Amino acid sequence: MFARWKDVPVKEPVKGVKMRVITAEKVQMVLFDIDPGCEIPEHSHPHEQMGTVLEGKILLRINGEEKILERGDAYIAPSNVLHGAKALDKGAVVLDVFSPPREEYR
Amino acid sequence: MFARWKDVPVKEPVKGVKMRVITAEKVQMVLFDIDPGCEIPEHSHPHEQMGTVLEGKILLRINGEEKILERGDAYIAPSNVLHGAKALDKGAVVLDVFSPPREEYR
Numbered sequence: 410m411f412a413r414w415k416d417v418p419v420k421e422p423v424k425g426v427k428m429r430v431i432t433a434e435k436v437q438m439v440l441f442d443i444d445p446g447c448e449i450p451e452h453s454h455p456h457e458q459m460g461t462v463l464e465g466k467i468l469l470r471i472n473g474e475e476k477i478l479e480r481g482d483a484y485i486a487p488s489n490v491l492h493g494a495k496a497l498d499k500g501a502v503v504l505d506v507f508s509p510p511r512e513e514y515r
Numbered sequence: 516m517f518a519r520w521k522d523v524p525v526k527e528p529v530k531g532v533k534m535r536v537i538t539a540e541k542v543q544m545v546l547f548d549i550d551p552g553c554e555i556p557e558h559s560h561p562h563e564q565m566g567t568v569l570e571g572k573i574l575l576r577i578n579g580e581e582k583i584l585e586r587g588d589a590y591i592a593p594s595n596v597l598h599g600a601k602a603l604d605k606g607a608v609v610l611d612v613f614s615p616p617r618e619e620y621r
Binding site for chain 1 (some may be wrong): 540544546610612
């Protein structure tokens with residue numbers, strides 16, 4: 410299956426946080442486009458999450474540890490571990506993956 | 516867990532195909548950097564695979580269907596489905612994910 414991210418419908422779960430989702434059976438890719446200063450509040454879920462910053466800068470907090478990530482940086486948020494993010498400066502584009510897929514994101 | 520892709524050790528499973536791997540429990544991210552004209556021959560594996568092209572152009576063949584993918588394009592190679600790739604022009608950088616992780620890539 411082939412897809413073009415720009416043709417994937419956009420959802421905005423939090424104001425200033427746009428997401429596009431491509432879901433397979435075991436894994437789901439989510440392209441987040443986060444406006445400057447916008448936050449994804451701390452939360453956790455049983456789904457394992459990994460991600461890579463493609464553009465911009467993001468302040469990421471995982472299990473109480475904070476770090477500024479930029480293009481070329483990656484992270485793992487293990488199952489049920491608290492994590493949250495805030496886009497800095499000019500915002501950020503982050504490619505995240507979830508396993509299993511998050512049903513509410515389909 | 517935080518990581519910087521450029522600090523992840525490089526492997527070269529096929530000449531001209533460099534890969535960096537970050538593995539979690541259920542999912543694994545692999546950053547492929549493929550030289551122009553280099554190929555990943557057709558193969559299949561039980562692991563589900565998805566990917567996004569970050570740079571360059573790649574000719575991707577999945578289950579007999581061929582398409583040229585470039586920055587912003589994505590694909591799914593389902594479990595046990597034949598797929599292969601060839602980097603075009605100036606090569607390609609592709610971020611792939613596997614679930615479950617491929618043990619031989621750790």
